[in-house]
Amino acid sequence: MAEGKIVRLRIKRQSGPQAAPQWEDFNVAYRPGMNVIVALMDIAAQPRNAEGQPTTSVSYEANCLEEVCGACAMVINGRPRQACSALIDRLEQPITIEPLSRFPVVRDLVVNRQRLFNDLKRVKAWIPIDGSYDLGPGPRESAADQETAYPLSRCISCGNCLEVCPQYNDKTGFVGAAVLSQVRLFNLHPTGKLHAGERLDALSGPGGHQECGFAQNCVNICPKDIPLTDSISAVGRQLIVHAVRQALGS
C-alpha cells in the first residue's frame, strides 16, 4: 500500500450538552482494512487537527467493534451506521462524522440514548417469568417460529432506525421501529403472548404505533437487517384485533 497515504475526516464536535457544535478536520494515516473506529483511536492517541494544532481527543462510544453491541452508532457521510463496520476503503473522503441527531449530545459523538431503553420499559419488553427457580423446560417452539423470532431478537438498540425516522421527534413522542419490533417479538413467544394485551395497551397510547408514517427508512438502515416494517404491520394487526376485542368486551 502507498506510503504516507492519509485519511481525511471532518468531525462535528461539541464540548458539552449546551455548547455550540463546530466542525474540526483531522488527518490520520491510512492502513488497509481500517474502519472509522481505527481513525478515532488514532485521533485519541495523538489529538492534532488537520492544521497540526493540538486539540482534545474526540469522545465517542464504542465497545465490541463487531457490530453486535450497538454502541458506536454515528452519522457517517450523512448516513447513520455503526462506526466499527464503516470501512474507510468504502467511504468517500473527507469522511464527515456527526453524532446521532435525535438524541441529546453529551460530548462530541457521545449521545444519550436512554429514551430508547425507557421505551423498552414502557412496552414491557420482556417475558414475565414467575421466578428464576427451576420450573423445567420452556414451552416447545417450532423451528419455523424460531426462524421468525430470532431475527427480531438480534436488535442491538443502536438507534439508527430512530435517527432516520421522520416521525421520531419530541412532538410525536414516537417509540420507533426498534421498540415496536420488540413488542412483536415478545408477543410471538408462547409465554409472552399471555401478556400481549399489556404491551398493546402501551402501544395504543401517546407515541405508540399510530405515530408510524411508514416511510420505511428504518428497515433500509437497520444494520442487522431486521424486518422492521413487517413488525410494524404485524403489530398493527394485533392492535386492531385487540381494540375490537376490547370494544366487544371480550
Next chain:
Amino acid sequence: MNPKIIIVGGGLAGLAAALKAAEQGAQVELFSLVPVKRSHSVCAQGGINAAKNLKGEGDSAWKHFDDTIYGGDFLANQGLVKRMCEAAPAIIDLLDRMGVQFNRTPEGLLDFRRFGGTLYHRTAFAGATTGQQLLYALDEQVRRLEAEGKIRKFEHWEFLSAVLDEQGRCHGICAQDLHGMQVRTFPADAVIIATGGVGAIFGKSTNSIVCTGSAQSALYQQGAWYANGEFIQVHPTAIPGEDKLRLMSESARGEGGRVWVYKDGKPWYFLEEWYPKYGNLVPRDVATRAIHKVVFELGLGIDGQPAVFLDVTHLDPHVLDAKLGGILEIYEKFVGDDPHKVPMKVFPGMHYTMGGLWVDNERQMTNLPGLFAAGECEYQYHGANRLGANSLVSCIFGGFLAGPAALEYARNNRTDAGSHIFDQELRRQQAINDRLYAAAGEENPFTIWRELGRLMTEHCTVVRHNDKLRLADRQIEDLLGRYQRIRLSDTTRWTNQTFFFTRQLYNMLQLARVMVQGALARDESRGAHYKPEFPERNDERWLKTTLAQWDEAAAAPRLSYQDVDTSQIPLRARKY
C-alpha cells in the same frame, strides 16, 4: 430496610447475580461502564454447554464435568465445576423460559451442537449470537425488576475501588461518572464484582474495549488475591484487524468447518491428521498451538502470512445461515469475502483469561469479606484451559451463586462501618485523579499501552520462554516508570475518555506483571500455558493454584501457591 447489594458489571454474570439477589429481596445497585445491553457478553457466539442429553448419546453432567476438568488440565477445583455442570441443564431451561431464541429440532426441542473438547452434542445455541441472546434475556429480566424498583442502574460509571475497613471488609465502592466525572462513594452491605475480561492488556484481542481488567487490578492492589493470572486463552480462529481481533466461533468447526493450509500444493487438514479422534474440535489451546506450529515452525501459513484457512464452503448454505449466520455476516462485513464461497482466513488471537480474582470454593467470595466475584473476572471453573461454550454457563452459574451468597452475607453482617472509611477512600481516589490531571511529563499513554500490548502478545500468549518473560517483566516495569512521566492530551472535566483510559492503563500495567510473573514461575506446560523448555505437565510441583498478592512495599506481586481440589476425578495424562 432490605440489604443493599452493589454489583459492578452488567454482563451475564452481573445480570445473573442482580436477578437472583433482587428476586430474593436485595436492593440492587448495578454499575456498568456501558448500558448493560452493550456488555461484552454480546460477543459470545457459539453456544452454552449443558448435558441435556437430547441427542440420545448418553451424555451426563458427570461427562460434562469430566470434559471440563480434563480440558482444563486438572487445574480447576473440582467442587464448583461439578456443581456447575449439574446446574447447567436447569440454567438452559430457565433461559428457554426467558424467551431465548435457541435453535430448535423438528420436534420443537432445543437443538444442540458439538464444540471443542467433547465428543457429545452438548452446546445449545441461538444462531451464532448466543451470548447476545442470553445477555438480552437477562437484560430484559433486569429491566423488569428495574421497573418494579428492585434494581437501580448506574450506567456509564467507572468502578475505581472498594471501600474497605481496617480489617479488609468491603462496605461499598468508589466510582466515577464517565460523563459528569464526579467521584462518589456508594455504601453497600455486600459487593459483587463481575467485570469480565482483560483483553486490553494484550493490546488487540477478541475482547471489547471495556475489557481492561482495571477493576480486578484495582482490587488486587487493595489486597484481593489474584489467582492463576498466567492462564490466558488464545482462541485458534480470529480475524486479525487494525482495531481488534474478531472472533470466528468454534461453532464453525462444530458444524463441520475444517482448518487447513496448502502443503505441496494440496489442502492439508493438519488438525484432522494430528488428532484423528477430535479432529477440528480439539480444545482451543491444542488447536492454537497446532496452528502456531504450522505457521511458524513449518512455514505453511497462507502466502507466507500468519493465517490458515477455516473452511465452511462444503456445508449446506441454508444450514450455515440458520446456525452460523451471525459470524459469517461478521466475516463478510469486515473482510469483504463471502465465507459461503471462499474459505475464511483466520489466526489465533487472545480471547479469555482463565485466571482472575480468587474466590472461595463455596460462594464466590474473595479473600476480602463482603466482596464477591463472578464471571470471567474470577478464576474458578476453567483451570488451565477453558472449553468452548463453558464460559456462558460459568458466568450465569457464578452469578446465580454470588447473588444469593452476597445477600446472605449481607443479612448476617450488617455493621455500620462509619463514614470515615468512605471519606478516606474518596480522598484517595480524588488524589489519584488530581495527580493525573496535573501530570506534566512527556509520555503518551496510548504509546505505553501499545507497547504493553505488543510485549504481552509476544511473550505471554501461546509460547512462553523464561528469558523472554523476564525481559517482558523488566520492560513492563520500565513502562510503569514512564507512566509516572505521563501527560494527558485532554484535561477537561467532562466526558474525558483520555482521562479514564489513562487511569485504567495503570491498572493494566500492574495486572500484566501478575500474568508475566505467574508464567515465569510456573516451570511446566499445562493447558494454555506452554513452555518449550518444560514441555510436560508436572503435577508433583505445579498442580497448584498461583496466588498473586499485592506487596505494597515492593509495589509488585508476591506469589504463593494453593492446592487444587482433585477429590473427584483422578489425574490422568491429557492426550486428545
Next chain:
Amino acid sequence: MATATHELPAPESSSTTPSRNAFLLRRLHSLSGIIPLGAFLIEHFASNAAVLSRHPAHAYGAQVKFLNSLPFVLALEIAFIYIPLLFHGLYGLWIASESTPNARRMPLLGNWAYLWQRISGVIVLAFILWHTWTARFSGISVPDHPELAFAKMQAQMAHGWILAWFLIGITFVCYHFAYGLFLFAAKWGITVTARARRRWGWACLIFGVFLAYAGIASALAFRGILIYPVR
C-alpha cells in the same frame, strides 16, 4: 471536584393506563380516507365520466339530477362527505405538522412517498375546499338547475389556470388515495411481508394511474379535449 448527587433520568411512568384515544383517532383517520372519502372519490369520478359521452351536457346533467334526487341528500352529504372530509383533512394537517421529513438525506422511495403523502394531503385539502365551494355553494345552484351543471363547469374550465388547478388537484388526490390504500394495508396489518407489500404496492399504483387518467380525461372533456374514445 464536585461530589453532588448525580440523578439519573427518571424513567417514564408506566403505572398509569395509557389512553387509547390516540390510537383510535389515527385509525379513524386512516379509515375515513378510504370509507367514505375514497369510496366517494370513486363514485365522483365515475359520475363525472358522464362527460365522456356524445352528448356530455345532457348526460352530465342527468347524472347530477339523479344524484340530487336521492333522499336526504344534504344529510348524506354532511354525514358521509363533509364531516369525514373536515376530520380527515384537519387531523391530517396536524399529523403533517408533527413530521420531520428527511427525504433529501434519506432519498429512498418510501421516504419520498411519505413526504409527498403529506404535501399532497395539504394541496388536496385546499383543492377540495375550493372545488366544493365553487361547484356546490357559490354561483348557479347545481341541485336546483342540474341541466346547467355542465355549462357551469365548462365556464370554469375555460380558464387555463383553473383547468391546470383541476389537473393538479386530480393528480394529487389520486396519488394521496392510492398511496393511502397502500399505507392502510401496511398499518392495519393486511400486508405483513415485504412480498405482500410489493404486490399490493403495484396494485395501488395501477389503480391510482387509472383513477388519475379517468379524472383527467373527464376534466379535459369540458374543454372538448378527448383523450378517451367517446362512444
